[in-house]
Amino acid sequence: MPSQRTLTLALVxxxxxxxFVIGAVVGVVVLGHRMREAVGGANRPRQPLWSAADTLPxxxxxxxxxxxxxxxxxxxxQMRQARQARRDAWGDLGAEPLNGPAVSRRLAEARAxxxxxxxxxxxxxxxxxxxxxxxxxxxxAKGLALSGPGGRGPRxxxxx
Numbered sequence: 001m002p003s004q005r006t007l008t009l010a011l012v013x014x015x016x017x018x019x020f021v022i023g024a025v026v027g028v029v030v031l032g033h034r035m036r037e038a039v040g041g042a043n044r045p046r047q048p049l050w051s052a053a054d055t056l057p058x059x060x061x062x063x064x065x066x067x068x069x070x071x072x073x074x075x076x077x078q079m080r081q082a083r084q085a086r087r088d089a090w091g092d093l094g095a096e097p098l099n100g101p102a103v104s105r106r107l108a109e110a111r112a113x114x115x116x117x118x119x120x121x122x123x124x125x126x127x128x129x130x131x132x133x134x135x136x137x138x139x140x141a142k143g144l145a146l147s148g149p150g151g152r153g154p155r156x157x158x159x160x
Contacts, residue, residue, distance in 0.1 A: 048147030049121070055139040060132060064140070067128050071121050078117035085110040 002010075053064040089106035092099065125144070129137050 049125075049144070052143030052147045053140060055143060056132075056136055060136060064125075064128060067124055068121070071124060075117045075121055078113050082110045082113035082117070085113065 049068060050065065053061045056064065085106055089103050089110065092103050092106065129140055132140060
């Protein structure tokens with residue numbers, strides 16, 4: 001039978017090991033939380049079109065964002081089709097014999113799907129903007145100009 005001293009040492013070692021394991025788990029959880037925030041948790045910049053209405057009054061922000069939410073389903077479906085068409089085209093690029101015109105045609109179809117989706121959203125935004133007072137329409141136009149290709153992203157816009 002083990003001595004009292006051996007049992008005490010085993011108990012102390014067990015407690016120390018358990019504390020080490022608990023500390024490691026807590027450390028991983030805290031580190032994961034901090035990394036998620038740093039990478040873009042709560043402070044992640046929103047989508048450019050979404051941020052374009054930041055300067056509008058709250059009721060117009062809600063209406064604008066509701067419009068974008070309403071477009072998410074149809075646009076998402078078209079964008080998924082475009083991505084699939086592009087993946088299929090790139091897959092065909094490695095086939096033997098290569099049918100370059102067919103690959104190019106599929107890529108053109110993918111681009112056309114993307115443009116159709118984007119065009120639908122843009123047309124809805126134009127119709128929405130037509131309902132705004134001139135000053136608010138100008139603010140929305142400024143936000144949209146900054147959010148598009150060649151514009152500055154939402155993070156850069158906030159800086160003077």
